[in-house]
Amino acid sequence: MGDITLTINDAPVTGQDGMTILEVARENGVDIPTMCYLKELSPIGACRLCVVEVEGSRNLVGSCHTPITEGMVIQTHSPRVVTARRMVVELMMANHPDNCLVCDAANQCELRQVAADLDVGLPSFKLKKHYYPIEDISPYLVRDLGKCILCQRCIRACDEIAKQKVFNLAYRGFDCKVIVDLDQPVDKEVCRDCDVCVSVCPTVALRKPKKQGEEKKGPPLILSQ
Amino acid sequence: MGKIRTADELDSLRQSIIEKLDPNKTCVRICMTGCRAYGAEEIRDAFDEEIKRKGLEDKVEIRETGCHGFCARAPVVVIDPQDIFYQQITADDVVDIVDKTLIEGDIVDRLVYVDPVTGGKIPFAHDVPFYKEQTKNVLRNCGIIDPTNISHYIARDGYAALSKVLTNMTPEQVIEAVERSGLRGRGGAGFPTGRKWRLARAAAGDTKYLVCNGDEGDPGAFMDRAVLEGDPHSVLEGMLIAAYAIGTKVGYVYVRAEYPIAVEHIKIAISQAEEVGLLGKNILGSKLSFEIRIKEGAGAFVCGEETALLMSIEGKRGMPRPRPPFPSESGLWGKPTNNNNVETYANITSIILNGADWYSRIGTETSKGTKIFALAGKTNNTGLVEVPIGIPVRKAIFDIGGGIPDGRKFKAVQMGGPSGGCVPEAHLDLPIDYGSLEAIGSIMGSGGMIVMDETTCAVDIARYFLSFTQSESCGKCTPCRFGSKVMLDTLTRITQGQGVEGDLELLESLAQQIKDTSLCQLGSTCPNPVLSTIKYFRDEYEAHIKEKRCPAAVCDALCSYYILPDKCQGCMICLRACPSEAIEGGKRMVHIINQGKCIKCGTCLSVCPARFSAVAKVSGEHVPTLEEPIPVSTVTKGG
Numbered sequence: 001m002g003d004i005t006l007t008i009n010d011a012p013v014t015g016q017d018g019m020t021i022l023e024v025a026r027e028n029g030v031d032i033p034t035m036c037y038l039k040e041l042s043p044i045g046a047c048r049l050c051v052v053e054v055e056g057s058r059n060l061v062g063s064c065h066t067p068i069t070e071g072m073v074i075q076t077h078s079p080r081v082v083t084a085r086r087m088v089v090e091l092m093m094a095n096h097p098d099n100c101l102v103c104d105a106a107n108q109c110e111l112r113q114v115a116a117d118l119d120v121g122l123p124s125f126k127l128k129k130h131y132y133p134i135e136d137i138s139p140y141l142v143r144d145l146g147k148c149i150l151c152q153r154c155i156r157a158c159d160e161i162a163k164q165k166v167f168n169l170a171y172r173g174f175d176c177k178v179i180v181d182l183d184q185p186v187d188k189e190v191c192r193d194c195d196v197c198v199s200v201c202p203t204v205a206l207r208k209p210k211k212q213g214e215e216k217k218g219p220p221l222i223l224s225q
Numbered sequence: 226m227g228k229i230r231t232a233d234e235l236d237s238l239r240q241s242i243i244e245k246l247d248p249n250k251t252c253v254r255i256c257m258t259g260c261r262a263y264g265a266e267e268i269r270d271a272f273d274e275e276i277k278r279k280g281l282e283d284k285v286e287i288r289e290t291g292c293h294g295f296c297a298r299a300p301v302v303v304i305d306p307q308d309i310f311y312q313q314i315t316a317d318d319v320v321d322i323v324d325k326t327l328i329e330g331d332i333v334d335r336l337v338y339v340d341p342v343t344g345g346k347i348p349f350a351h352d353v354p355f356y357k358e359q360t361k362n363v364l365r366n367c368g369i370i371d372p373t374n375i376s377h378y379i380a381r382d383g384y385a386a387l388s389k390v391l392t393n394m395t396p397e398q399v400i401e402a403v404e405r406s407g408l409r410g411r412g413g414a415g416f417p418t419g420r421k422w423r424l425a426r427a428a429a430g431d432t433k434y435l436v437c438n439g440d441e442g443d444p445g446a447f448m449d450r451a452v453l454e455g456d457p458h459s460v461l462e463g464m465l466i467a468a469y470a471i472g473t474k475v476g477y478v479y480v481r482a483e484y485p486i487a488v489e490h491i492k493i494a495i496s497q498a499e500e501v502g503l504l505g506k507n508i509l510g511s512k513l514s515f516e517i518r519i520k521e522g523a524g525a526f527v528c529g530e531e532t533a534l535l536m537s538i539e540g541k542r543g544m545p546r547p548r549p550p551f552p553s554e555s556g557l558w559g560k561p562t563n564n565n566n567v568e569t570y571a572n573i574t575s576i577i578l579n580g581a582d583w584y585s586r587i588g589t590e591t592s593k594g595t596k597i598f599a600l601a602g603k604t605n606n607t608g609l610v611e612v613p614i615g616i617p618v619r620k621a622i623f624d625i626g627g628g629i630p631d632g633r634k635f636k637a638v639q640m641g642g643p644s645g646g647c648v649p650e651a652h653l654d655l656p657i658d659y660g661s662l663e664a665i666g667s668i669m670g671s672g673g674m675i676v677m678d679e680t681t682c683a684v685d686i687a688r689y690f691l692s693f694t695q696s697e698s699c700g701k702c703t704p705c706r707f708g709s710k711v712m713l714d715t716l717t718r719i720t721q722g723q724g725v726e727g728d729l730e731l732l733e734s735l736a737q738q739i740k741d742t743s744l745c746q747l748g749s750t751c752p753n754p755v756l757s758t759i760k761y762f763r764d765e766y767e768a769h770i771k772e773k774r775c776p777a778a779v780c781d782a783l784c785s786y787y788i789l790p791d792k793c794q795g796c797m798i799c800l801r802a803c804p805s806e807a808i809e810g811g812k813r814m815v816h817i818i819n820q821g822k823c824i825k826c827g828t829c830l831s832v833c834p835a836r837f838s839a840v841a842k843v844s845g846e847h848v849p850t851l852e853e854p855i856p857v858s859t860v861t862k863g864g
Contacts, residue, residue: 045547046701048742059749060741065547080741087738091707125711125731135763150700169542169700174710176700 002221006072018036020065020138023052024078033085033114035092036151037064038200047154049086049114052076060084089120092149094127096203103147103204110202111149113159132177141206143186145177148205154178154197162196206211226376228502231510232388235379242380250286251327252305255401256368257289258454258486259447260300264770266313268300271319272405276327286326290488291455293368295355298338299509303350303368310350311336313450341605341627356605358625360587361847362595363571364611367455372490375497378458384503386418386577387465391511399765400426403573405581406594411448412529412566413641413671414746415592415659421563424553425471428561433467435476436557436564438534439487442526443642444693445601446673449567452597453480453487456496456571461517463570464578465508468515471563475516479534482521492519526643526697531564533699545745557769568597582673589615592658596669600626602676603633612657619653622676628640634679637761641670643690644750645699646757647677666757667748682779683762684769687755705748708739712755720780724770729759743793774845787848788816788829792839794859799829799840814854 003014005206008025015024020043027031034062035047049106051060055073060081063074093115099101100112107113132145154179155167170179180186198206229235251271255327257265272287298312304326311322314336325331337346338353347353361367365567370377375466378384390399404419425433441449452460478495480487495517498504506514520538527533528543532689535557537543556562563748572594576584585593594616600607612621622628622638629635638646640657646667648655655661659669677686691713700706712735715728736752743749759766768774775783788799788808795813805821811818816839818829830840841848 036587043547044701045744046703048702048744050741059743062547062744067549082737084742085707087735088703088742091703091711094711095707125735126714127707127711129716150703150706152701169544171700173698173700174706176698176706180668 002095004068004070006068006070006074008074009076015068019068020053020073021054021061021066021068021074024068025052025063025074030076032063033117034064035110035114035149035202036153038153038157041079041153041156041200044152044156046150047092050090051081053078053081056144080206086118086120089115089118091123091124091127093120093124094123096149097129097146104207105147115173128174128176136209138188138191139209140188140195140207141186141191141198142209144179144205144207146205147177147203148178149203150176150178151179151202153200153202154206157196162194164192164194167197168192226501229509230502232392235384235388235509235662238681239379239382239385242376246380246724249800251284252286252288252329253304253322253669254288254290254293254305254368256291256293256299256301258451258621259292261301261486261596265300265638267316268302268314268319270324271316275319275323275658279323279328281323281327286686288371289373289849290369291367291372291452293610294359294364294451294609294611295606296607298608303434308349308351310338310348310353311340323706355608355610355625355627356619359611360613362575362587363459363568363597364455364609365575365715366459367451367609367621368600370456372455372457375494375501378456382578383458384576387469387503387579388509390466390469391509391513391686392495395425396470396472397860399577402576403470405578406573406584406716407581407588407591408569408576409592409659410566411572411671413644413668415669416838418565418569418572421553422467422470422566425473425561425563428554428706430561432560433471433473434557434560434562435464435471435473436531436538436552436562437464437476437478437567437570438529438531438564439478439480439484439491439567440522440529440534441481441484441567441671442529442697443673444670444690445675446599446642447601448597448672450484450487452567452571452739453484454490457487457491458498459571459574460491460567461498461504462492463573464517465503465513465515466573467563467565467570469511469513473563473661474514477518477538477539477557478522479520480530481524483524488519488521490555495519525699526693526733526746527699527745530747535562540621542699543748544701549742568672578678587613589656589658591660594671596657596672598657598672598674600674600676602674603629603681603707605630607618610723614658615656617625617654618648618657621657621674622653626676629676629678632769636677636679636681637683638677639667639686639690639754640673640674641668642673642752643694643794644668644746644753645670645673647683647761649684649761651761662678664679666671666753666760680777680779682720682775682777683758683765684716684720685777685779687758688713688720689752691716691751695745698747698751702742702744702748704739704742706736708743709748711735712739712752716755719766719769719784720775722769722773722780724766726770727789728770729763729766768845772845776844780841780844780846781827784825784829784842784844785820786818786823786825786829787841787850788818789839789841789845790815790849790860791849793839793857793860794837794839796834796837798832798834802828804828804833810854813857815857815860817851817854 013028035049045065046126050063050087053075066122135143158164302311332348337348407448408418409415528537530545533545598610634664637649695709698705793815800808805824807819833840
């Protein structure tokens with residue numbers, strides 16, 4: 001575990017062997033937006049929002065999963081990086097329902113926050129939206145897959161924290177989605193009400209059933225980012 | 226056949242097999258892999274029956290081999306020792322072949338290959354231009370030996386490279402030889418194989434794995450399939466040598482379940498090799514112990530990506546994971562793993578036997594050896610060809626491929642399948658190697674060559690490849706899952722005549738970002754067909770968008786069908802066949818297509834007799850038509 005010296009945005013920084021670019025950047029006050037990444041979960045590099053420019057690398061690299069190496073020269077907010085990030089968010093937004101006004105997540109929504117941060121307005125291209133029926137037969141969990149951005153946080157949280165493996169991915173390409181069992185609606189048999197997945201969902205594709213007439217509690221628990 | 230315990234025993238076994246072989250014995254070699262689709266099994270049965278009837282069982286051997294390569298002429302049969310080449314035969318021709326060729330030694334003229342240029346008959350395989358221009362190294366046994374018979378392989382220096390490695394070379398020397406040979410990965414990326422092996426050998430840990438990637442999924446490509454079907458032992462031997470060099474005990478062959486013959490043959494090869502002790506413990510009396518397992522892929526293109534392939538072997542959903550760590554450090558079940566393509570392994574034996582210097586003399590400065598290509602599309606001689614790297618694209622398509630059918634004009638060739646780009650006519654003299662193809666926006670890829678002629682629409686072909694990658698995307702990362710969908714939708718709109726100004730710019734900017742941000746190579750290469758067709762055929766895109774015209778007359782929404790008055794004979798074939806009753810006319814009256822009713826199904830074009838050719842599919846052209854049907858006799862007939 002030795003010190004590794006590298007350059008982030010023209011400033012020399014040091015990190016420990018085994019750290020990722022994202023970890024070193026955050027330690028040094030550089031904010032790289034993320035979506036699928038959560039420090040409690042294993043990084044998978046799925047959303048591609050955290051890409052950065054590394055000198056000598058042909059393509060942009062995901063900072064959440066790329067370990068630092070000696071002498072790395074990194075740009076986290078170069079025009080090339082910002083353009084790419086905007087496209088990633090624009091693609092997510094283009095596929096996302098545009099009913100933010102009446103959405104439960106509202107200002108808690110991480111997608112909306114990141115879109116606002118990156119100045120992504122209305123998408124400049126059209127993309128089909130996914131209309132999935134809301135799954136609300138479980139007393140513990142409501143799934144609205146139209147709002148899912150496939151960050152796979154629920155899959156990993158259920159597997160790694162709750163040790164349950166309720167969720168998985170299925171189908172290919174544009175039709176890819178998070179499924180339960182063999183693509184059955186989530187019911188009380190498969191899910192045991194631990195709320196871990198609900199707490200990590202960046203949108204409200206997963207939420208608790210609403211109980212009308214009960215006292216409203218505080219904002220939903222978000223683990224951390 | 227008993228166990229082979231030492232290298233000397235292998236040599237004496239080889240000698241005894243060769244002594245038993247009579248080089249002058251008549252042998253009928255039938256392709257029993259690809260040609261099966263054209264009735265090779267019936268032909269074999271007919272041969273068996275006829276030979277039994279004529280009492281020739283002792284004099285003639287019927288050998289079921291792998292692919293001969295000349296798929297355009299399937300089914301093919303070659304008769305040794307004369308090397309007589311019969312093509313496009315049927316079971317009915319067998320009686321003639323047995324009577325004339327096998328008994329009398331004559332040639333059956335009507336089954337011989339006819340040179341399309343000179344019109345001359347070419348009775349011998351080694352004279353056929355398609356074969357003559359090739360350099361068979363990896364495919365040296367394909368079509369020659371029976372792939373399900375290990376003694377055929379041993380007779381042709383099979384496992385000699387392994388025995389040389391085990392008796393005379395250290396693992397370090399093996400890696401050095403592979404490095405010096407200049408062999409680069411044949412899966413498409415072209416990473417130097419020797420360096421890969423060195424990394425895997427240097428990786429920490431005792432348990433290491435070896436993987437053979439046979440998940441060939443490019444549309445129109447079947448190089449790995451042919452090698453696995455026609456010469457599976459050469460892959461096993463390559464893997465054994467790699468296992469010795471790297472220090473692994475377990476290897477996996479990942480092969481598509483859609484390749485049932487390949488699966489069957491590799492399974493037979495493994496069990497035969499185990500039986501004689503060429504797989505298992507202490508191979509040829511050395512310290513090398515190695516076993517090979519088979520994993521049948523479930524048919525996902527993305528599993529050709531090495532990390533997705535490893536996930537699939539582990540029993541998980543085949544999705545790429547980020548690199549680093551590279552598989553050479555942390556691969557299968559977190560252990561160091563060396564992963565090479567089928568064709569890469571099949572190259573190893575020739576490097577060991579003939580030496581690295583011999584190998585590095587073939588090819589170009591930076592790309593050595595030979596490469597197998599699957600010629601497909603609009604070319605006369607579709608099939609499997611092996612050529613030295615560095616030959617001009619023109620030679621592959623025109624000299625070996627025999628040019629474009631029906632005298633049409635060459636347009637471009639798509640290299641590297643859906644991850645590659647096209648090589649247009651202006652670059653036909655470009656040498657085929659990793660660097661030069663990349664420089665013009667194409668790639669070497671795994672070896673698919675899809676030839677396009679003037680009747681292929683550049684926009685449509687880009688749309689086709691993108692629809693393939695979009696439906697084969699694993700859906701894990703955003704740019705590939707959604708970005709390629711937006712690009713596909715845009716291209717679909719353009720081909721449907723709904724393109725708008727700005728579409729090209731949108732495509733180009735999306736392509737750039739997708740290339741830049743995707744997690745794996747499937748995503749970052751999927752815009753290549755679009756970018757390269759925009760680069761070379763921008764005018765076609767603009768014709769679609771601005772003029773609503775498809776210059777190649779392919780995109781249905783932009784085309785119309787017309788009946789040419791000077792050619793129509795009033796035969797009423799199209800009129801009766803039209804499903805939407807859009808054709809007006811009568812007996813001996815010039816027909817007219819009612820454009821309002823026409824659904825552009827193309828039935829009239831396909832049923833109009835070739836001697837009339839009265840139906841034209843046009844886009845953006847003015848065609849003189851009649852107001853109402855008139856008698857055929859009143860129209861001046863042109864040429």
